[in-house]
Amino acid sequence: MAISVTINGEQRDLNVDPDTPLLWVIRDHLQLTGTKFGCGIAQCGACTVHMNGTPIRSCSMPVSAVAGQQITTIEAVSGPEAEALQAAWEELAVYQCGYCQSGQLMSAVNLLKSKPTPSDTDIDQFMSGNICRCATYVRIRAGIKHAAAQLATEVTL
């Protein structure tokens, strides 16, 4: 069955089983491997992508449910929040193994869009669905705050 999904701005007509999770369409059919498989049951956040700008767990979303929607993955995420976060992640060496970090960044982009200057509690609450087994949580928090500060200076300039 052909399903049409817009991924990273490009319309893709896919011939896949409708119950195939979006994650595996992205990874195995479109070969965009930045979005990770961690649990497959919406418990870890490694597979986070944006649907119409909102974070979703792609492992638990059948591709048929996202037909006609706009999906963005880590490979194409853009805008001031994404850029500030990616720069902060490198500058503060936030990641360790890195396997969870695509998902962390995709969630963090939305956090900063909805709350440009999040508190520790805001960060902990918003990011709680993204597990990091290397336990980089302290630096994730610092990275988000660093990016928020950078964005604030850009706005006032």
Add this chain to the structure above:
Amino acid sequence: MQFSSGAHAANKADPSKGLEANAFVNIHPDNRVILTIKHLEMGQGTYTGLATLIAEELDADWAQIETVGAPANPEKFKNLLFGAQLTGGSSAIANSYSQMREAGAAAEQWQVKAASITVKQGVISHAASKRSASFGDMAIAAAKQALPSTVSLKDPKDFVLIGKANLARKDTGKTNGKAIFTQDVQFPNMLTAVVAHPPAFGASLKHVDASKAEKLPGVKAVVTIPSGVAVLADTFWQAKKGRDALSLEWNSPTADISSPAQMAEYKKLAQTPGLQARNDGDVAAVLGADKNHLIAEYEFPYLAHAAMEPMNCVLQKTAAGVEMWYGCQGQSWDQAAVAKVFGLAPERIKINTLLAGGSFGRRAGFTSDYPVELANIVKAWGKSAPVKLVWTREDDTQAGYYRPAYVHRLAASLNSKGDITAWQQCIVGQAITGADAKTVDRLSVEGAANLPYAIPNILVEAHNTYNAVPVSFWRSVGSTHTAYAVNLYRRASPPRQTRSA
């Protein structure tokens, strides 16, 4: 998709590719310096750490350094502390400190011979003639020169990189989706394998009916292997649906195991004399004379590594032997184990080492379980397309290679000043090394047998236990439980006056 294998082009035959100074340093004419890192990058930062050592002596510019994981080649890339190609024991810097600096120094001196020349941040300068060149400019010419016979290392006071914080990381691609983990390996005709494992440790396959699975779209083969039944399909989802469609019957496990029964058995054992790991002075006499000594028992459960990236591996049969791509932590062990499955010499197993999404000890194990599982799948299947073995999170959690469960029993005596005069610790659990019932497993007692306190009477004993639950290294190994028990006990044991131990 291209993977650099780390085994650089034989540019002694073709100097136009630049200078392959040694196993670790490759200087390209385009001025990139590619360093081969012999330890697995699993999040601990070893690509940055080892690169720092080489770049320091090479006087390279940090920005021109790139890194690649070393392929399996124990002769070139062994851990100098273990004598095998293996990442573990927090030993990457310790075993490579001089080796990496010498590799960097040799590469620098190969390019630059005259004493009147200086090198700084990747620029080679001759002050008298006011000429300068980049590493890339010199790479082709240097490749035609003979190796320097001796190298001299920097005085630590001249270090510009070693010891400096905040060097940009060299395990790049982790913020834009570009970093390639095992899970991300793609080849045009690659299949994905998902395996149905026995539902209990020690259980075995009785019967499989794969007729439904074999009819599903994308499913290419179903093969029975020693560790279960594997479904091979074009994509992960098809393979997983194939596994779900298998009709399986299992033989019951050879022995029943339950956590409460195991803990009860361990606690009984802890009260009996065990294998002596350390025996200083006369603990029995001192404890026997002290009616007030405190006895404490600590229970430790099995622990799963639960690396963020569930276990996985890619393997292809080739004309030359076998080629593999994965976050390999113990190349020497895996090479030998996979070679055995195929009846090949270990050097015919080519392993390309990729980034690992965490490991915490899981990817290094005496049995090389998941590489061997994939080798058995490909051997049973008999074809030559590459196959990616993917464990689901459930597979990863249930498969084990846990940190063993333990019971610790501690007793100590204090004198009137509060000093500890006798210390007894008995540790009961499975031996990671597989030690027999007469041999102390040094990994079970590390952190206890080498107790650093000045106590005149110390007795540390261990009982090795045996069951079907697979156990292995878990980060920091013995100290995860020994240090914990020791320090809990020290806090629990009431000081009579002060504590000087």
